Amino acid sequence: MTVRRIMGIETEYGILGIGNPGANPMLMSAQVVTAYANEGIHGGSRARWDYQDEDPLRDARGWSLDRSSAHPSQLTDNPSRPAPDGDGPGNGSAGSAAGGDEATGGNWGGVTQRRRPAPQPEPATVANVILPNGARYYVDHAHPEYSSPEVTSPLDAVRWDRAGEEVLLRSARLLAQIPGMPQVALYKxxxxxxxxxxxxxxxxxxxxxxxxxxxxxxxxxxxxxxxxxxxxxxxxxxxxxxxxxxxxxxxxxxxxxxxxxxxxxxxxxxxxxxxxxxxxxxxxxxxxxxxxxxxxxxxxxxxxxxxxxxxxxxxxxxxxxxxxxxxxxxxxxxxxxxxxxxxxxxxxxxxxxxxxxxxxxxxxxxxxxxxxxxxxxxxxxxxxxxxxxxxxxxxxxxxxxxxxxxxxxxxxxxxxxxxxxxxxxxxxxxxxxxxxxxxxxxxxxxxxxxxxxxxxxxxxxxxxERLVDPADVERAITHPPEDTRAYFRGEAIRRFPDAISAANWDAIVFDVPGQAHLQRVPTSDPLRGTRRHVGDLLDAHADAGSLLRALTAVPPPAEESGT
Amino acid sequence: MAARQYDQRNTPEPRPDDEPAGPPPTAGSASARDAEVDSLLDEIDDVLETNAETFVRGFVQKGGQ
Known part of the structure; x- marks a missing residue:
C-alpha cells in the first residue's frame, strides 16, 4: 500500500470578527457552522454528530484515563459542549439521539434500532453537522473545525482539505448575507x-x-x-x-x-x-x-x-x-x-x-x-x-x-x-x-x-505550485471520496438529507418517515461502504425507506464481487 | 494603482535606495529580492490591513486542541 492508507486531516480555523475583534469566538464559530448547515448544503442538513462511539480518553499505551482526572478540554465526546456564551439556546442536541434502547435487528452488518426521541425544538445554532462530502463540520472549543472525510491517498487528502477551505469561506460569506449576523474572517x-x-x-x-x-x-x-x-x-x-x-x-x-x-x-x-x-x-x-x-x-x-x-x-x-x-x-x-x-x-x-x-x-x-x-x-x-x-x-x-x-x-x-x-x-x-x-x-x-x-x-x-484542479476541489465540496466509507456517509447525506438524524465515523442513524424506530447502520470498516461496494445499491433506491428495507433484508454484496 | 499603494501605508517607510537610516540589510536577504518579489509586494501592499498595529493587537484567539 505504501503511501496509500486511510487518512484524514482535522483543521481548527482561527476566527475574527471583522471590525469587531472582541466578538465572542464561540458564538461566531457556531454562527459560521449554522450558516453553512442551513444555507450552504442543498436541501439543508439536519444530520447531527452522534457521540455514541467516541472514546477520547483511550490511550494507545493500553489504558484509559479516568474521566475525573481528565482536563475538561479532553472530554470531546460531550455533546452539550462547547456551548455559545451567554443565553444562546442549547446546541448539539444531536447526540441525544443516542439515548434510546438498542436492539439488534436486520442482517446488514448489524443494523440496530433506537427509540426515536421526543420532538425537540430546533436549536437556533447547530454545533455539529455532517457534510455531503463525508466531512464533519463543527465547533471545537472556540474555533470552527473541519474534519475531512476519510481518504486513501495524500493527493485526495489535499483535495478534501482544500474543499474544507472553501466550505469555511462560503460559510463566512453566507453568514455575512444574513441580517444581524457578524462579518467574520477565517484563518488557516x-x-x-x-x-x-x-x-x-x-x-x-x-x-x-x-x-x-x-x-x-x-x-x-x-x-x-x-x-x-x-x-x-x-x-x-x-x-x-x-x-x-x-x-x-x-x-x-x-x-x-x-x-x-x-x-x-x-x-x-x-x-x-x-x-x-x-x-x-x-x-x-x-x-x-x-x-x-x-x-x-x-x-x-x-x-x-x-x-x-x-x-x-x-x-x-x-x-x-x-x-x-x-x-x-x-x-x-x-x-x-x-x-x-x-x-x-x-x-x-x-x-x-x-x-x-x-x-x-x-x-x-x-x-x-x-x-x-x-x-x-x-x-x-x-x-x-x-x-x-x-x-x-x-x-x-x-x-x-x-x-x-x-x-x-x-x-x-x-x-x-x-x-x-x-x-x-x-x-x-x-x-x-x-x-x-x-x-x-x-x-x-x-x-x-x-x-x-x-x-x-x-x-x-x-x-x-498547485497540485489539484480547482474543478476537483469544487466537486469535493459536495461529493465524498469514492474509495472509503465516507462514500456511503456522504452520499446518504447528499441523497437523503431529510432521512438521517445523526451520523459519525462509525455509523449513520436513519430516521425514515413511517418507521417506528430510528435505524443505526454501522460503518465500522473504513474500507467498506465504498462506491464499488454500495454505489449500485444507492442508485437502486430512490428513497431512504427502500434503501433501509434492502439493507436489513439481504446480506451485503461481497467486496470482492466487484460490480 | 501605485499611488493608492503608498496611500495605504500605515507609516511611510524609507525605501532601501534612500539613505539608509539603520543598519544595512544583510547580504543574503538583499539578494533574495527580485522582480517577482517586488511585484508580489505591490499586491500585498494593496491588501495588507491599513492599520497593521491595531489589526495585529486585536488578533486574539482562544486556545484549541
Missing part, C-alpha cells in the same frame, strides 16, 4: 502569536501489529525534523512571540512533551489517543498533533505522504538499524531548535552522541524508505504506485535542494514562500523583524478570503 493557521494555539491534526490508520513503542521511536525524530519541508512559517519566537524573528513552524514552540494523551496542554510530539473508529483489533489510529496548517498544497501532500510511507515501513516489521540510531537526545528541545534554525545547518544532539542536522536526519529517512520501497517492488514484481513514487522523488529532491539552494524551494515549501515576501518587505522598507506590518503579513497569509489572503495572492500570481 495555528497561533495568534499571543500564547494561544489551535490544531491541525493528521490521522492515519495503522496496523495494530506495529508496537506503539516503535511508533514513538521511529516517528519522533521524523516529526521533529519534517517542518524543514512542510512548515508553514511563523513570525515571532516563543509561544507569545517574546523574541523577534522568523521561524519555520507555526506549532513547534507549543510542543512541550515527548509522549502523552493531551492535545490542549503539554502538547506531546507523539499523541497517544487511541480511538481507531475501526476494528480495534486490527488497527490503531495515529493522531499527529504537531503539524502546521498548510496553505501550500505541496506541503500538505508531502506531510501526509512521507508520514504515511514511514508508517508503511514500520508495518513491514523490519526497520533498518539506521533509523533506530536517529534517536534524539532531547526531542522537545530539538523541535524548537529545528524551527528556529533558518540556516538549516545547526546540528542536533543524538542519543548516541552523534550530531546531525534536520536535513541529514531527513536524508536518512528518505534513503532508507526509498530502498525499502524498491526492495518491496523487486520482491513482489510490482512497481510502486504513482503517488508513492512521486512523494519519494519530491521528498528526496527537496532535502537536496533545501541544503544546496533553499531559495529555489519557495514554490513548494510554505515557510520559504512566506519568508520570501516577509524578507522582501523587510528589506524594501527597512523594517525591524517585529514591525506590525510584517506581523500583519504573517497573519493575513492564511486569511481564506481571496481578496485579502496573502497566500491567495501568491497563488493567483502563480508564485506557488
Amino acid at each position: 493557521n495555528n497561533t495568534d502569536g499571543k500564547g494561544a494555539s489551535y490544531g491541525t491534526h493528521e490521522n492515519y490508520l495503522v496496523g495494530r501489529e506495529v508496537p506503539f513503542d516503535d511508533i514513538i521511536d521511529y516517528l519522533t525524530p521524523f516529526l521533529v525534523t519534517r517542518p524543514v519541508f512542510c512548515g508553514a512559517g511563523r513570525l515571532g519566537r516563543g509561544q507569545r512571540g517574546e523574541q523577534a524573528g522568523y521561524q519555520i513552524s507555526q506549532r513547534a514552540d507549543f510542543i512541550e512533551a515527548e509522549v502523552g494523551l493531551e492535545t490542549t496542554l503539554r502538547r506531546p510530539i507523539i499523541n497517544t489517543r487511541d480511538e481507531p473508529h475501526a476494528d480495534a483489533t486490527r488497527y490503531r489510529r495515529l493522531h499527529v498533533i504537531v503539524g502546521d496548517a498548510n496553505m501550500h498544497e505541496v506541503s500538505t501532500y508531502l506531510k501526509l505522504g512521507t508520514t504515511s510511507v514511514l508508517l508503511w515501513l514500520l508495518e513491514q516489521g523490519q526497520v533498518p538499524l539506521e533509523l533506530s540510531a536517529l534517536r534524539l537526545a532531547d526531542p522537545v528541545g530539538a523541535a524548537h531548535a529545528v524551527s528556529h534554525d533558518l540556516t538549516l545547518g545547526s546540528p542536533l544532539d543524538l542519543a548516541d552522541g552523534r550530531r546531525m542536522t534536520a536535513l541529514q536526519i531527513q536524508r536518512v529517512y528518505v534513503d532508507v524508505i526509498t530502498a525499502a520501497v524498491g526492495a518491496h517492488a523487486e520482491r513482489t514484481g510490482t512497481a510502486p504506485d504513482t503517488q508513492t513514487a512521486d512523494v519519494l522523488a519530491r521528498w528526496s529532491d527537496l532535502v537536496t535542494r533545501l541544503a544546496d539552494a533553499p531559495a529555489s524551494c519557495a514554490r513548494e515549501v510554505e515557510w520559504l514562500a512566506k519568508l520570501r515576501v516577509l524578507d522582501g518587505m523587510r528589506t524594501r522598507d527597512d523594517l525591524p523583524w517585529d514591525h506590525p506590518r510584517l506581523a500583519a503579513l504573517d497573519l493575513q497569509w492564511s486569511d481564506l478570503r481571496p481578496e485579502r489572503g496573502i497566500y491567495a495572492k501568491m497563488a493567483a500570481a502563480r508564485a506557488v
Whole structure:
C-alpha cells in the first residue's frame, strides 16, 4: 500500500470578527457552522454528530484515563459542549439521539434500532453537522473545525482539505448575507502569536501489529525534523512571540512533551489517543498533533505522504538499524531548535552522541524508505504506485535542494514562500523583524478570503505550485471520496438529507418517515461502504425507506464481487 | 494603482535606495529580492490591513486542541 492508507486531516480555523475583534469566538464559530448547515448544503442538513462511539480518553499505551482526572478540554465526546456564551439556546442536541434502547435487528452488518426521541425544538445554532462530502463540520472549543472525510491517498487528502477551505469561506460569506449576523474572517493557521494555539491534526490508520513503542521511536525524530519541508512559517519566537524573528513552524514552540494523551496542554510530539473508529483489533489510529496548517498544497501532500510511507515501513516489521540510531537526545528541545534554525545547518544532539542536522536526519529517512520501497517492488514484481513514487522523488529532491539552494524551494515549501515576501518587505522598507506590518503579513497569509489572503495572492500570481484542479476541489465540496466509507456517509447525506438524524465515523442513524424506530447502520470498516461496494445499491433506491428495507433484508454484496 | 499603494501605508517607510537610516540589510536577504518579489509586494501592499498595529493587537484567539 505504501503511501496509500486511510487518512484524514482535522483543521481548527482561527476566527475574527471583522471590525469587531472582541466578538465572542464561540458564538461566531457556531454562527459560521449554522450558516453553512442551513444555507450552504442543498436541501439543508439536519444530520447531527452522534457521540455514541467516541472514546477520547483511550490511550494507545493500553489504558484509559479516568474521566475525573481528565482536563475538561479532553472530554470531546460531550455533546452539550462547547456551548455559545451567554443565553444562546442549547446546541448539539444531536447526540441525544443516542439515548434510546438498542436492539439488534436486520442482517446488514448489524443494523440496530433506537427509540426515536421526543420532538425537540430546533436549536437556533447547530454545533455539529455532517457534510455531503463525508466531512464533519463543527465547533471545537472556540474555533470552527473541519474534519475531512476519510481518504486513501495524500493527493485526495489535499483535495478534501482544500474543499474544507472553501466550505469555511462560503460559510463566512453566507453568514455575512444574513441580517444581524457578524462579518467574520477565517484563518488557516495555528497561533495568534499571543500564547494561544489551535490544531491541525493528521490521522492515519495503522496496523495494530506495529508496537506503539516503535511508533514513538521511529516517528519522533521524523516529526521533529519534517517542518524543514512542510512548515508553514511563523513570525515571532516563543509561544507569545517574546523574541523577534522568523521561524519555520507555526506549532513547534507549543510542543512541550515527548509522549502523552493531551492535545490542549503539554502538547506531546507523539499523541497517544487511541480511538481507531475501526476494528480495534486490527488497527490503531495515529493522531499527529504537531503539524502546521498548510496553505501550500505541496506541503500538505508531502506531510501526509512521507508520514504515511514511514508508517508503511514500520508495518513491514523490519526497520533498518539506521533509523533506530536517529534517536534524539532531547526531542522537545530539538523541535524548537529545528524551527528556529533558518540556516538549516545547526546540528542536533543524538542519543548516541552523534550530531546531525534536520536535513541529514531527513536524508536518512528518505534513503532508507526509498530502498525499502524498491526492495518491496523487486520482491513482489510490482512497481510502486504513482503517488508513492512521486512523494519519494519530491521528498528526496527537496532535502537536496533545501541544503544546496533553499531559495529555489519557495514554490513548494510554505515557510520559504512566506519568508520570501516577509524578507522582501523587510528589506524594501527597512523594517525591524517585529514591525506590525510584517506581523500583519504573517497573519493575513492564511486569511481564506481571496481578496485579502496573502497566500491567495501568491497563488493567483502563480508564485506557488498547485497540485489539484480547482474543478476537483469544487466537486469535493459536495461529493465524498469514492474509495472509503465516507462514500456511503456522504452520499446518504447528499441523497437523503431529510432521512438521517445523526451520523459519525462509525455509523449513520436513519430516521425514515413511517418507521417506528430510528435505524443505526454501522460503518465500522473504513474500507467498506465504498462506491464499488454500495454505489449500485444507492442508485437502486430512490428513497431512504427502500434503501433501509434492502439493507436489513439481504446480506451485503461481497467486496470482492466487484460490480 | 501605485499611488493608492503608498496611500495605504500605515507609516511611510524609507525605501532601501534612500539613505539608509539603520543598519544595512544583510547580504543574503538583499539578494533574495527580485522582480517577482517586488511585484508580489505591490499586491500585498494593496491588501495588507491599513492599520497593521491595531489589526495585529486585536488578533486574539482562544486556545484549541
